Amino acid sequence: MSVAVENFVKAVYKNAKRTNDTKPGIIAKELGISNAAATDMAKKLAVKDLLHYEKYQELKLTVKGNQMALNVIRKHRLWESLLFKMFDMSLHDIHREAELLEHQTSDLLANKISEYLGNPKFDPHGDPIPDKNGIITTTDTSFTLSKANEGKTYIISRLMSDDKEFFDFCAQHGLKYGNTITVSKQFIKNKMTQIVVNNNTILLNEDFSTIIYVNENESKNVQH
């Protein structure tokens, strides 16, 4: 299946995880194409039995479409894990490379990469990696920094973003998957979170505190 198809299916999958209003417009915005193109593609994918399409209704992946999305996501996250482990590159660069490589990777190679890495369950962003059957076994106990408690210490479990500026900020301040941070203050009214990382105090606004996910220090979720 083509890159355009895989990306469309992936975008539908990801959107459906977040909202329950997955219509062509949102996907178009996500992929940077026109609404017309998205509607067009949706119709074509319905013919290929990748999603259910009815005029003006929500887009819903079929079982087949779901499998395809999970397979692409698996490859993306495996590539991120491999590149992160092997090379000194920014998470943002790694994400960009994985975005391309994910479409040109055989199942065989994906399995080899997974095996090499010890079949990891999370990528460097903390996102779960579906297994070869598309199954995500991990129960995610993490929550956003904005909901963390003052005075407590946490472990970063996800950096949920594609934004270069965010990753640059993270890299600069030691905000990295697996690292330990302490929440020194929650400014509820102003929606800011103050944290301590590597003995540096940083103030995060809502944009950032809601895309950084953490786990309790003693969490069972730290299996790598």
Added chain:
Amino acid sequence: MSVAVENFVKAVYKNAKRTNDTKPGIIAKELGISNAAATDMAKKLAVKDLLHYEKYQELKLTVKGNQMALNVIRKHRLWESLLFKMFDMSLHDIHREAELLEHQTSDLLANKISEYLGNPKFDPHGDPIPDKNGIITTTDTSFTLSKANEGKTYIISRLMSDDKEFFDFCAQHGLKYGNTITVSKQFIKNKMTQIVVNNNTILLNEDFSTIIYVNENESKNVQH
């Protein structure tokens, strides 16, 4: 530049290395497209200043086209080197993966891979890897097995093929880049070469003895 363009330029480059009759037909055969499509593409690439095109004449890459070809070949051979090192996969499978990955790899990532591998000068087939400026410094002293001397021992330096059957044969008999083999007999009249690998005697016909390249045992070319 698109995958089709990169593959076309690469095919022209490779053909020009072998023959001096690089016309659309040969490229078409190489890429598995029609002659018409090859002529068409040649015209388009001329507009992009990637090759010189004149009706019925040979296709000749411009400096820009040459650079593009070398860049793609570099990425291909780096991927082959990396996959060969990391994973237990057949050379044929590795070749197929590299054929796809080569088009989706930034220069940055290519450099990272090269660095990680210690900037190798040869890939697992023994083919030279252009450096980041497209320069191939290696002087190749290797020759085909068909031209080797009876009784002498050699080191395999290139397996020049894309053919799965050939690679399966190689894998089965220990014919691998860097391995040592002895030529026990040359059947000049019948164009066969008898070799000894791992204490096994194998008879190779012309098809195989002309795509297996070797170096003298004491060669200076064994720099990895």
Added chain:
DNA sequence: AACTATTTTTAAGTATACTTAAAAATTTAT
């Protein structure tokens, strides 16, 4: 409930990378 704004859809058109069929030129063989 009706008007407005937004979204979705349809329709028509574009670029890329092919295809087949036939014409034109070149190459090969006698």
Added chain:
DNA sequence: ATAAATTTTTAAGTATACTTAAAAATAGTT
């Protein structure tokens, strides 16, 4: 040297994945 074979080119057409513009339907607002 000329006919036959092959290759190259041109021409017309297709599928994919988009675009813009306008019509149709839905959603939001008062």
